Amino acid sequence: MRRRAGLGAIQQQQLETQKYKDKGSLIEDSQFVQMTKHMEIFREKLEEFAVKHKQDIRKNAQFRRQFQEMCAAIGVDPLASGKGFWSVLGMGDFYYELGVQVVEVCLASNPSTGGIMELSELRRKLIAARGQKSIHQEITEDDILIAAKKLKIFGNGFVVYPVGKGKYMVQSIPGELSREESSILGVASNQEQGSVTVDLLMKQLGWTEFRTQQAIDKIVGEGLAWVDCPDSNSAPTYWFPSLFPGRKDT
Amino acid sequence: MNRFEYQQAKLAEDEQFVSKDKAIKLYDGDEKTAYEDGEVVLTTHRLFWGRPGEIARGSTTLCLQLQYIVGLDEEVASSFVFGKKKRLILNLRPLLPGKLPGPMENSTAHFVKLSGRHGLDPAFMQAIRGTLEARIWLIPGDASGSNASPSRENAPRIQLRTGIGGIERAIEAKQKATDDSIAIAFQDLKALMAMAQDMVSISKSISSKIRERKGEISEDETVQFKSYLMSMGIDDPVTRESFTSNTEYFKSLARQICEMILDPMEEAGGMMSLADVYCRVNRARGLELLSPEDLLNACKFLDGPIKLRTFPSGAMVLQLESQDEEIIAKEVGEKVEEAKSLSVEDLAKILGISILLSKEHLLAAERLGIVCRDESIEGLRFYPNLFLR
Structure with a gap:
């Protein structure tokens, strides 16, 4: 057959190209759906095996490594001990495992929390990341408290403290490593008059009120800022003596 | 499978023997059938399948007219016992009128598969390919078919499996193979152990494909982090059992921790809290969990580029020597x-x-x-x- 020339042919060609493209993305889509399905199967099965065959997996060094590689690829947590009888007595791996997971959740969310998180929020994230099986859902806040207690021997780098009404805050970054105050100083040094308010900080840093208040209180506690409460209606202003206008020139 | 008919295993006048293979199982589409461990004989016109010895005796066996075959594909099946092997897929055209009765009258599948216990003989595969290309059954005077049908003249030429259809088919077959091997591998722990290496590569390719598309394997930031931490696995975690003295145990543990944590420490600016170290070390160790006490004791033995430091506040960190x-x-x-x-x-x-x-x-x-x-x-x-x- 002779090749057609002219506008019709060009249009025809464009149409074909388009069709190929459509077909291509269609194939890609279905492939992706399939991959997602495979991933789900993997996740489900690996979780199941981690619970059922933990001891056997541990025994075989080579397989243990392979199992770990699979878990890493799919994002499945191989640590899945149940609470069991022994853990009630503080024995067994359960609370150690939980400790690893608790720290992990904190580390993963540090960029957005600055190292301070409410216990209930921590529990929610922990459960979501542990897996879908019911054994993972049974973690209570008390379990997390016990697990955190085991980390106490690391000094006060990882602390849970009560904030009243059965609520707890978990602080996962020791003060020495916290950049929170530095961020606030950064904002403050950009203010002409050398003072900030909680509102201003929240807006500039995109933090929650709690996170902001915690950090500014620490700064005041360190004696780096002065508090000014002009009257009972307006929010306190925080002044930084080291940033007073004209300070730099002297 | 419904294209097969019962026929006596006897060569017709113009028909010639081409090749054979043994220990062959038939699949109706993707379904296994009871026709396993048989012999196949390829002639210029037909493909026979019979139980061992049946074809040689000239008994009635299963027979597929080659004119039904419109294309060939291969698929690689992984089995945990025999490793990888190839299967042959015969793509079939719709039923022609006048077909003789066969082992299966109804089938939705448009292909059958031949699978050998140890794969198929490459010579046999080559032979079937050549025979299909030659299309000797189309030559007039052909006496093979008792079911000579008028539509034979219109028989489509064998398509090479190329083009979009071929691609789609190949993708589908590959996915199906993956499906199968995942299903086999996760039947029980033994199976998984035997197929572990395959499963590791499948899991990695799945996650890399998904990353390609979505950027991350999961929206959950903890899961992302977990996956990252675990990927730095320690190959051979130091365990208490292999030491008689605590000191020796803690010393080797300290060495391993130092090795593992050095890079993350540098990334973190030279200092890391012990809780952070606890999490990272244990994730890398996988199922060989360390207790906080053991970790702390081991850290006390650290001497080298990393040291334990306790701040006046009580917080403990590991820090690089440069600190x-x-x-x-x-x-x-x-x-x-x-x-x-x-x-x-x-x-x-x-x-x-x-x-x-x-x-x-x-x-x-x-x-x-x-x-x-x-x-x-x-x-x-x-x-x-x-x-x-």
């Missing part, structure tokens, strides 16, 4: 010198560290006589110590 008090104090002294005087927050900003740490550094420098303080209403500032010069 050593004296080295840092000198550096702080230089900074103070440069700026004439520094406050705690100034230094924190310059070094990009926390205020507490900055204060620690300045106080250490003060202790060593490098800087001295000036406490005023405007706060605490440090100046170069000129008294000791």
Whole structure:
């Protein structure tokens, strides 16, 4: 057959190209759906095996490594001990495992929390990341408290403290490593008059009120800022003596 | 499978023997059938399948007219016992009128598969390919078919499996193969152990494909982090059982921790809290969990590029040697010198560290006589110590 020339042919060609493209993305889509399905199967099965065959997996060094590689690829947590009888007595791996997971959740969310998180929020994230099986859902806040207690021997780098009404805050970054105050100083040094308010900080840093208040209180506690409460209606202003206008020139 | 008919295993006049293979199983589409462990014989016109010896005796066997075959595909099946093997897929055209009765009258599948216990003989595969291309059954005077049908003239030419259809088919077959091997592997622990290496590569390719498309394997930031931590696996975790003395155990543990944590430490700026270390080390160890006590004890034995440090606040961290008090104090002294005087927050900003740490550094420098303080209403500032010069 002779090749057609002219506008019709060009249009025809464009149409074909388009069709190929459509077909291509269609194939890609279905492939992706399939991959997602495979991933789900993997996740489900690996979780199941981690619970059922933990001891056997541990025994075989080579397989243990392979199992770990699979878990890493799919994002499945191989640590899945149940609470069991022994853990009630503080024995067994359960609370150690939980400790690893608790720290992990904190580390993963540090960029957005600055190292301070409410216990209930921590529990929610922990459960979501542990897996879908019911054994993972049974973690209570008390379990997390016990697990955190085991980390106490690391000094006060990882602390849970009560904030009243059965609520707890978990602080996962020791003060020495916290950049929170530095961020606030950064904002403050950009203010002409050398003072900030909680509102201003929240807006500039995109933090929650709690996170902001915690950090500014620490700064005041360190004696780096002065508090000014002009009257009972307006929010306190925080002044930084080291940033007073004209300070730099002297 | 419904294209097969019962026929006597006897060559017709123009028909010639081409090739054979044994220990062959038939699949109806993707379904296994009871026709396994048989012999196949390929002639110029037909494909026979019979139980061992049946074809040689000329008994009635299963027979597929080659004219039904419109294309060939291969698929690789992984089995945990025999490793990888190839299967042959025969794509079939719709039923022609006048077909003789066969083993299966109804089938939705448009292909059958031949599978050998040890794969198929490559010579047989080659032969079937050549025979199909030759299309000898189309030559007039052909006496093979008792079911000679008028539509034979219109029989489509064998399509090479190319083009979009071929691609789709190949993708589908590959996915199906993956499906199968995942299903087999996760039947029980033994199966998974035997197929572990395959499963590792499948899991990696799945996650890399998904990353390609979505960027991450999961929206959950904890899951992303978990996956990252676990990927730094320690191959051979030090365990208590292999040591008779605690000291030896903690010493080797310390070495392993040091090796593993060095890179993350540098990334983190040279200092890391012990809770952080606990999490990372245990994730890398996988199922061989360390208790916080063991970790702490091992850290006390660290000597080398990483050391344990306890702050006055009680917080414990591991720090790189470069963060050593004296080295840092000198550096702080230089900074103070440069700026004439520094406050705690100034230094924190310059070094990009926390205020507490900055204060620690300045106080250490003060202790060593490098800087001295000036406490005023405007706060605490440090100046170069000129008294000791």
